[in-house]
Amino acid sequence: xxxxxLLAVKDRKLEKYLEDYFSMPDIEVKCLGQLKSAWQKLVRSxxxxxxxxxxxxxxxxxxxxxxxxxLPETPTTILLHNRDSSEENAKLLASGxxxxxFVGIQDVSIAEAIYASIESRRKFYSQNRISDYKLKxxxxxxxxxxxxxxxRMFMDEVQQIxxxxxxxxxxxxxxxxxxxxxxxxxxxxxxxxxxxxxxxIAGLPEQLLESELFGHEQGAFxxxxxxxxxxxxxxxxxxxxxxxxxxxxxxxxxxxLRVLQDYELKPVGGEKSIWVNVRVIAATNRIVEEEVNKGTxxxxxxxxxxxxxxxxxxxxxxxxxxxxxxxxxxxxxRKKYSKxxxxxxxxxxxxxxxxxxxxxxxxxxxxxxxLVILSKGQTITLDQLPRNFSDNQSMLSNxxxxxxxxxxxxxxxxxxxxxxxxSEIEKxxxxxxxxxxxxxxxxxxxxxxxxxxxxxxxxxDYSISxxxxx
Numbered sequence: 272x273x274x275x276x277l278l279a280v281k282d283r284k285l286e287k288y289l290e291d292y293f294s295m296p297d298i299e300v301k302c303l304g305q306l307k308s309a310w311q312k313l314v315r316s317x318x319x320x321x322x323x324x325x326x327x328x329x330x331x332x333x334x335x336x337x338x339x340x341x342l343p344e345t346p347t348t349i350l351l352h353n354r355d356s357s358e359e360n361a362k363l364l365a366s367g368x369x370x371x372x373f374v375g376i377q378d379v380s381i382a383e384a385i386y387a388s389i390e391s392r393r394k395f396y397s398q399n400r401i402s403d404y405k406l407k408x409x410x411x412x413x414x415x416x417x418x419x420x421x422x423r424m425f426m427d428e429v430q431q432i433x434x435x436x437x438x439x440x441x442x443x444x445x446x447x448x449x450x451x452x453x454x455x456x457x458x459x460x461x462x463x464x465x466x467x468x469x470x471x472i473a474g475l476p477e478q479l480l481e482s483e484l485f486g487h488e489q490g491a492f493x494x495x496x497x498x499x500x501x502x503x504x505x506x507x508x509x510x511x512x513x514x515x516x517x518x519x520x521x522x523x524x525x526x527x528l529r530v531l532q533d534y535e536l537k538p539v540g541g542e543k544s545i546w547v548n549v550r551v552i553a554a555t556n557r558i559v560e561e562e563v564n565k566g567t568x569x570x571x572x573x574x575x576x577x578x579x580x581x582x583x584x585x586x587x588x589x590x591x592x593x594x595x596x597x598x599x600x601x602x603x604x605r606k607k608y609s610k611x612x613x614x615x616x617x618x619x620x621x622x623x624x625x626x627x628x629x630x631x632x633x634x635x636x637x638x639x640x641x642l643v644i645l646s647k648g649q650t651i652t653l654d655q656l657p658r659n660f661s662d663n664q665s666m667l668s669n670x671x672x673x674x675x676x677x678x679x680x681x682x683x684x685x686x687x688x689x690x691x692x693x694s695e696i697e698k699x700x701x702x703x704x705x706x707x708x709x710x711x712x713x714x715x716x717x718x719x720x721x722x723x724x725x726x727x728x729x730x731x732d733y734s735i736s737x738x739x740x741x
Contacts, residue, residue: 273508274389277318279303279310279327280351285378289322292382298389310335319392322385324351324374333366347388351381410455415448419589425581432579433459438531440516440576441554443583444718446633449554450514452583457510462550465509470502473515481523482539491540503536506549516576517557517568524569527551531575551576585720586628586635593624596632600639601651613646618653627700629707629718698733701726702740710740 276298280286286302293300301318310327321339328335339348347369352360355373363371370388372381415426432439433456441449450469457467475483482491486501502511513519519527530536531551535544553576562568586593597615605613615623628634642651683691700719708714716726730737 273297273299274320274392275318276300276320276385276389277303277322277346279321279323281324281326282374285374285381288378289382289385293385293389318346320349320385320388321346322349322351325353333362336363336367339367347392349385349388410451410458412455412459414451414455416595417589418591418595419584422584422589422592425584429456429581432456432581434461435579436462436550437578438550438576439552439578440559440580441552441583442559442580443554443556444585444629444631445556446631447583447585448632449583450512452581453510453512453552453554456552457512457550460510460550462509466506467510467512468502468506469512469514471514473518477520480520481526484523485526485536485538486541486545487539488541491538498538501536501538503530503547503549504545507547508549510550510552513551513553515555516553517555517559517562521567521569524572528569528572528575531572585718586631587718588720590624593628593635594620596635597623597639600636601643604640604643608644610643610646612649613643613651614649615642615651616653619651619656622653622656627703627718629704694733697729698735701729701733701735705735705737705740708740710737712737 274297276293278286278289278300280289280302290300290302310329323339325332336348336350339346348367349370349372350363350368351374352363352371353374355375360371370384372384374381412426412430415422415429417423417426429452439453439456441452443449453469454467457463470484472480482499482501484501484503486499486504489498513527526536530547530549534548535546537544559568559573559577563570563573586596597620601613601615604610623635623638630637638657641657642655645655701715704715704718705712708718712726712730713723716723719726729735
């Protein structure tokens with residue numbers, strides 16, 4: 272990622288020297304001018320490294336150094352001091368300055384000291400700083416390895432769009448792994464060395480969302496005591512992930528459209544536009560076309576985001592993947608909770624594989640974590656699963672046995688036996704999702720991945736009434 276270097280240097284010759292010295296692709300240098308205006312610009316700007324002459328700091332040198340450390344970005348502060356006094360240097364370091372440099376030393380020595388601070392800052396970002404959202408363990412394409420043909424075709428499509436820089440819309444039910452997929456696309460893309468900044472649109476109050484996305488200037492609203500970079504600016508040269516994009520208010524959709532079209536944004540309360548180089552990946556579990564028709568989502572924004580759309584298949588459509596995913600989670604949580612050895616019995620795995628997982632991979636992950644935490648022996652058995660899993664397995668087994676037992680095959684052809692078995696499974700599935708949704712047919716149809724009209728038709732075929740599930 273780019274390191275932002277702010278220069279508030281009294282000596283114009285030194286300022287020019289430093290500006291030329293740090294003219295590098297991965298360092299953004301900003302000169303803040305002279306005297307009083309430099310301090311005002313400094314506290315309103317956002318920088319990783321601040322180099323400031325003591326003349327630019329108002330009265331109470333030590334107190335204002337402490338103020339710099341309280342800025343949201345907690346910048347590294349390098350003070351250019353007029354006196355080579357170890358006693359004064361100790362006081363300034365104690366007040367919060369990271370480095371104190373005597374202006375009487377050679378320009379190249381000052382530059383080398385600043386560069387050392389830049390390298391330390393870069394290492395700090397890559398290893399420790401949570402707010403930078405750098406991916407500590409890069410997700411990999413193999414995280415979505417699958418035995419399912421539909422999923423394999425989906426991942427082939429993902430690989431094709433990774434190198435491109437176009438906006439991307441990821442669709443899918445809750446829990447299918449939309450954010451994880453976005454992280455994979457970022458980690459495998461040419462932008463992988465830049466930041467990945469996720470923003471949950473639904474998780475932020477509307478009055479704070481604009482500032483969170485686009486930043487704000489000092490005094491833009493009550494409580495804005497200093498300028499702050501927004502998520503788009505933080506994602507410069509990287510990727511921003513906008514989760515639950517369908518929840519974004521219409522007036523902010525217009526600002527987002529401008530970023531997508533012109534790569535420019537204007538912070539709240541700001542007068543000047545800021546150019547950003549960022550890839551936008553958005554995600555939602557809503558049907559966006561319906562939101563457009565209702566007028567809650569801008570048509571022009573939808574068309575701009577819809578250049579490439581990926582729809583993540585739900586877990587119930589790839590049950591053959593459940594055993595391996597479950598084993599991966601068992602191993603993950605076994606290590607996390609320091610368990611010696613944990614496995615899943617065949618009967619328990621069959622129950623997990625036959626469950627329809629309305630919460631998808633996230634639900635499976637949570638169930639496995641609970642099972643590992645509560646496991647006393649080395650094997651997770653069927654009776655340790657939550658009751659709805661064992662009930663579901665018993666119901667399915669009993670019903671299928673009644674329809675597929677050899678005693679029921681008399682005078683029936685193979686196609687007739689198979690058709691009856693499939694019909695019984697279909698009926699049980701419809702009853703299962705209606706139980707989960709408490710008779711809400713529209714929601715049940717969405718889980719089933721079929722049109723509500725078709726779902727109603729199947730209910731009618733099997734004489735199933737929604738009233739029995741409320």
